[in-house]
Amino acid sequence: MSKKKYNQIMMEAYRQYSEKSARKLFKSNTYQEFINKCKTDTEFSEMWGLKIEERELFMEERWKMADLTPNMTEFDYCNKLCDEYNVPTKLITITYNNETIESYV
Numbered sequence: 001m002s003k004k005k006y007n008q009i010m011m012e013a014y015r016q017y018s019e020k021s022a023r024k025l026f027k028s029n030t031y032q033e034f035i036n037k038c039k040t041d042t043e044f045s046e047m048w049g050l051k052i053e054e055r056e057l058f059m060e061e062r063w064k065m066a067d068l069t070p071n072m073t074e075f076d077y078c079n080k081l082c083d084e085y086n087v088p089t090k091l092i093t094i095t096y097n098n099e100t101i102e103s104y105v
Contacts, residue, residue, distance in 0.1 A: 009096050010035060013048045014045055051095040057104070062087045065104075
């Protein structure tokens with residue numbers, strides 16, 4: 001998923017949240033507060049049709065992305081290469097309106 005698509009999804013969910021909070025006259029969170037709350041409060045995020053999951057990638061996943069197959073003596077070298085070439089370290093999965101999108105960062 002591109003950063004643009006991620007931002008579109010998050011802004012759409014935030015727009016819905018802001019509109020409802022304005023009608024119900026309760027203080028709404030800022031955009032960043034909304035995202036953080038969605039990441040940490042499952043019940044809150046599900047109210048807005050979002051499910052955000054983040055996890056660190058295993059080194060084997062990073063090696064596969066970089067097309068590396070290290071032998072027993074090359075683990076540290078392959079880890080260093082992944083870091084030098086900015087191979088993603090995290091997987092973010094967003095489910096919004098029953099559509100699941102994955103992003104690597």
